[in-house]
Amino acid sequence: MPSRQDLANAIRALSMDAVQQAKSGHPGAPMGMADIAEVLWNDYFSHSPEHPDWFNRDRFILSNGHASILLYSLLHLTGYDLSIDDLKQFRQLDSFTPGHPEQGHTPGVDTTTGPLGQGLANAVGMAIAERTLAAQFNRPGYPVIDHFTYVFLGDGCLMEGISHEVCSLAGTLKLNKLIAFYDDNGISIDGEVKGWFTDDTPKRFESYGWHVIAEVDGHNPDAIINAINAAQESPFPSLICCQTIIGKGSPNKEGKESCHGAPLGSDEVHLAKLSIGWNEDAFDIPEDIYAKWDGKAAGKQRFQAWATLMKAYTDAYPQLAYELQRLSLGELPEHFPSQIDGFIYELQQSADPVSTRQASLNTLDRIGPLLPELVGGSADLAVSNLTLWKGAQAVTADMPEGNYLHYGVREFGMSAIMNGIALHGGFTPYGATFLVFMEYGRNAVRMASLMQQQSIFVYTHDSVALGEDGPTHQPIEQLTSLRNTPGLETWRPCDAVETAVSWKAALVRTDGPSALVLSRQSLPPQNRYPSQIKEIEKGAYILSDSETHPDLIILATGSEVSVAMEVKALLTGHNVRVVSMPSTSAFDRQDADYKEKVLPRAVTDRVAIEALHPDFWHKYVGLEGLVIGIDQFGKSGPGEKVMEHFGFNAGKIRERIQRHFSDRY
Numbered sequence: 064m065p066s067r068q069d070l071a072n073a074i075r076a077l078s079m080d081a082v083q084q085a086k087s088g089h090p091g092a093p094m095g096m097a098d099i100a101e102v103l104w105n106d107y108f109s110h111s112p113e114h115p116d117w118f119n120r121d122r123f124i125l126s127n128g129h130a131s132i133l134l135y136s137l138l139h140l141t142g143y144d145l146s147i148d149d150l151k152q153f154r155q156l157d158s159f160t161p162g163h164p165e166q167g168h169t170p171g172v173d174t175t176t177g178p179l180g181q182g183l184a185n186a187v188g189m190a191i192a193e194r195t196l197a198a199q200f201n202r203p204g205y206p207v208i209d210h211f212t213y214v215f216l217g218d219g220c221l222m223e224g225i226s227h228e229v230c231s232l233a234g235t236l237k238l239n240k241l242i243a244f245y246d247d248n249g250i251s252i253d254g255e256v257k258g259w260f261t262d263d264t265p266k267r268f269e270s271y272g273w274h275v276i277a278e279v280d281g282h283n284p285d286a287i288i289n290a291i292n293a294a295q296e297s298p299f300p301s302l303i304c305c306q307t308i309i310g311k312g313s314p315n316k317e318g319k320e321s322c323h324g325a326p327l328g329s330d331e332v333h334l335a336k337l338s339i340g341w342n343e344d345a346f347d348i349p350e351d352i353y354a355k356w357d358g359k360a361a362g363k364q365r366f367q368a369w370a371t372l373m374k375a376y377t378d379a380y381p382q383l384a385y386e387l388q389r390l391s392l393g394e395l396p397e398h399f400p401s402q403i404d405g406f407i408y409e410l411q412q413s414a415d416p417v418s419t420r421q422a423s424l425n426t427l428d429r430i431g432p433l434l435p436e437l438v439g440g441s442a443d444l445a446v447s448n449l450t451l452w453k454g455a456q457a458v459t460a461d462m463p464e465g466n467y468l469h470y471g472v473r474e475f476g477m478s479a480i481m482n483g484i485a486l487h488g489g490f491t492p493y494g495a496t497f498l499v500f501m502e503y504g505r506n507a508v509r510m511a512s513l514m515q516q517q518s519i520f521v522y523t524h525d526s527v528a529l530g531e532d533g534p535t536h537q538p539i540e541q542l543t544s545l546r547n548t549p550g551l552e553t554w555r556p557c558d559a560v561e562t563a564v565s566w567k568a569a570l571v572r573t574d575g576p577s578a579l580v581l582s583r584q585s586l587p588p589q590n591r592y593p594s595q596i597k598e599i600e601k602g603a604y605i606l607s608d609s610e611t612h613p614d615l616i617i618l619a620t621g622s623e624v625s626v627a628m629e630v631k632a633l634l635t636g637h638n639v640r641v642v643s644m645p646s647t648s649a650f651d652r653q654d655a656d657y658k659e660k661v662l663p664r665a666v667t668d669r670v671a672i673e674a675l676h677p678d679f680w681h682k683y684v685g686l687e688g689l690v691i692g693i694d695q696f697g698k699s700g701p702g703e704k705v706m707e708h709f710g711f712n713a714g715k716i717r718e719r720i721q722r723h724f725s726d727r728y
Contacts, residue, residue: 065352067284070105071097072339073352075312077136079335080345081153081160083326088154088162091309091322093133094335095281096215096246099305102287103244104137104358107295109210111362112142115170118391118488119369121210122173122189126182127217127246128163129324135160138171140348141358145170147346166486166514174486175514178506180223181479183243186214187229188483188492190241190300191458191468195438196489198464200387205376207369207387211295214243218256221245221264228476233300234272237460241300242291246281248309254320265304274299281305312339390436390489393517393573399433403567406430410559411596416585419621420449420523422559423581426566427452434491434570438484440468441495441521442477447583448495448523470494478504478511478520485516491570495521497529498538498580501545511576512550518576519569525555526674528622528706529583533699543679545578546647554646555580557624558588561645564599568649582622584702589624589643602649603661607631609638615720615728616662618642618683619672627672629713630720634728640666644683668724674711689723691716 074097082088109121125134132153138145145159152158159169163177173189176182190212197208220226233241245264249256265277274297280286287305294301310322313335327335336342343349377384389396406429410422417425431437431452438458445451456465470477474496481492501508501522511518522545527537545553552572554565562581569577589606598604603618607628614637619627624643631639642661644650650658662669662683669688671680677692684690693709700708710716720728 065349065355067098067101069352070355071101072312072341073140073348073356074100074133074136075339076336076341076343077139077150077346077348078132079327079332081132081135081150083329083332084151084345085154086326088132088326089129089324090132090327091250092127092130092217092246093136094311094313094317094322095248095307095309096130096133096244096305097311098282098284099215099244099287099307100133100137102284103213103291104141105356106288107291108213109365110358111366112171112359113363114366115143117366117369119208119210122186122212122487124174124182124186124189124212124214125164125176126186126214126220127179128176128182130215131160131162131164134164134172135169138169140353140356142362143171147348151346174483175510178510179217179219180225181507181510183214183216183220184225184229184476184479184507185483185486186212186241186243187233187238188480188485189487190233190238191236191480192484192487192490193240194238194463195458195465196387200383202376202380202383205372205379207373207376211240211242214241215246216243217246218249218251218260221262222260225475225479228473229480230268230273231271232471232473232476232480234268235460236458237272237298238300239298242294243300243302245302245304246307247304248307250309250318250320250323252320252323265302268302272299274301275304276301277304279303279305281307282311314338386435393488395570396433400567400571402433403430403563407560407563407567407596408593410563411591413559413588416587417559418583418585419556419558419562419581420583422556422562423521423566423579424449424452425559426563430566430570431455435466436489436491438466438468438490438492439494440470440477440481440492442470442474442500443472444496445469447497448521450493450495450521468494474500474503475507478507478518481518482507482511482514482516485511485518486514491517491519493519493521495523497524497536498522498541499524499536501541505544508545508551508576508578509548512548515550515575517573520576520578521581522578523581524583525580525621526582527693527697527709528674528702530702530705531699534696537697538675539693539696540676542580542675545580546679550575551578552576552646552648553578553580555621556645557619557621557643558586560588560591560596561599561643564596565645568600568646580621584622586622587625589628599645600649601653601657602646602651603642603644605640605661606643607641609640611638613640613663613666614638615668615670616640616642616666617670617672618644618680620644621673623672623674623711626711626713626716630672630716633713633717634720637728668727670720672711672716674706674709689720691719
């Protein structure tokens with residue numbers, strides 16, 4: 064009968080073999096955390112290899128994602144659809160075992176990790192989603208949402224600033240079903256961390272309000288079991304500080320940085336196997352060890368028990384069960400598209416100027432009651448971002464059933480937590496800050512795109528027109544960065560109608576994130592025919608056309624659309640078309656005929672107007688076209704004065720057009 068040590072050594076052997084064959088990878092952490100992983104996955108982790116997407120499964124996050132072969136070994140050994148041949152293809156092109164775990168690519172991987180600290184942040188989001196769903200849907204005798212979120216993390220995760228942001232919030236919210244295992248091995252890439260990381264980590268987490276279990280021997284199964292038992296009983300999130308040896312079992316490299324991010328070498332692999340008593344050839348796992356690891360039977364039993372509970376729950380609470388199933392599948396309510404379309408057409412009848420941030424709030428007030436899946440939030444800017452709609456209720460430690468998170472001044476943490484909420488399923492998260500502070504959360508936005516998660520990032524105060532706060536708060540280059548992110552759908556609407564359409568597009572889209580870029584200042588409504596309203600969703604459309612074939616096309620977004628219309632009015636006697644382009648990526652996806660309809664190739668005199676960085680627009684106006692933007696930092700002053708200073712005035716723009724096109728206009 065294989066011992067626990069034998070089961071853990073299977074992880075060590077596979078990790079050494081895969082990294083050695085790939086000639087690349089990180090064997091140290093998997094070898095050091097193998098004993099913790101063995102106890103967790105064999106004694107506690109509630110999952111089903113045959114149902115990897117089971118909604119009530121425990122979540123497992125490898126925040127130190129460079130240790131990916133640890134996760135792949137666990138998935139293979141417990142019976143997921145990940146073969147030994149897949150492990151042999153570790154880190155190879157198009158394999159199912161890439162260098163860092165990729166959600167949606169490898170069965171059983173709950174999130175993509177690699178940028179240190181973000182897996183931990185995702186886990187906080189998952190724990191929030193679990194607790195809020197449980198508060199909303201569980202009934203006495205029917206704990207249909209009841210699972211833990213487990214995180215493995217290392218020194219690097221805790222050095223990253225995002226760990227402070229999200230762990231502070233997790234403690235405040237008392238996320239008691241979040242359990243983190245700290246791989247306290249004292250080693251990072253550059254060597255012993257005592258030269259640059261001397262935090263008292265237990266006291267740090269105690270100050271956050273976590274339950275801390277310190278000085279746990281990470282190679283002693285009994286100590287690990289006692290720690291997990293205590294963590295599961297705690298009313299607070301738990302940090303289990305596991306003292307481990309990196310590269311455990313390697314005679315010459317254990318405890319050293321040399322085993323962190325490089326193969327051990329064939330000779331050292333041989334010696335390490337002798338050291339741990341592993342007598343098998345590379346990638347060979349004895350059948351009795353496979354049998355002891357196999358999680359299919361237990362997983363099937365867990366899944367069927369939950370399915371039986373769900374059936375009884377459905378009989379007792381049919382409406383709740385229907386709604387939970389809808390949320391878990393990520394489906395919008397049946398009538399939502401027609402309801403928001405009706406609202407959009409109502410808005411077109413309004414003649415009142417409104418900022419697009421206010422238009423966004425008005426939209427949330429209308430759609431919020433229709434969408435219980437919406438979980439909003441703001442990085443301490445709710446009254447400026449205008450995200451706190453009438454029916455919003457704060458999520459707190461005492462009232463977890465709410466639908467709005469006060470993230471505090473934690474832009475990066477907010478963005479990564481949103482991704483965790485989206486990954487968990489059941490909710491569609493949105494979160495807001497100023498556009499310029501998108502920079503703080505930039506990598507989490509990138510990760511949302513990489514994972515194709517439906518996170519909705521709301522960015523207000525979108526240009527120098529915000530005024531007196533000056534250049535530190537006035538975005539210039541941020542919108543270009545968002546637009547250049549693969550898979551991110553970015554919208555910059557010009558009025559209330561386009562804002563509502565932007566929200567609709569973000570909510571209907573389920574294969575990636577969206578960014579809504581909104582103004583602080585009021586903007587006039589634009590006149591449209593019903594056919595034009597339908598075309599807004601295509602990303603660009605003809606807002607105002609010439610009587611005959613156009614000679615000049617003016618493109619604009621957001622607050623500059625109204626300026627473009629004023630410029631057209633000044634260019635009397637010319638055939639001028641104004642195109643509003645709220646989403647360049649949505650327009651780029653349209654077919655060739657529609658693109659030609661909006662931007663006919665024969666019309667080469669083109670102008671783009673946007674009070675942000677100009678270079679992006681040459682893809683639409685060509686190298687000979689004119690782009691009116693801002694390629695320097697802003698200035699402090701009243702918004703209208705700042706815009707005037709930078710030339711965003713119809714008369715000045717007409718003069719620039721005349722000069723650029725040799726007085727043809």
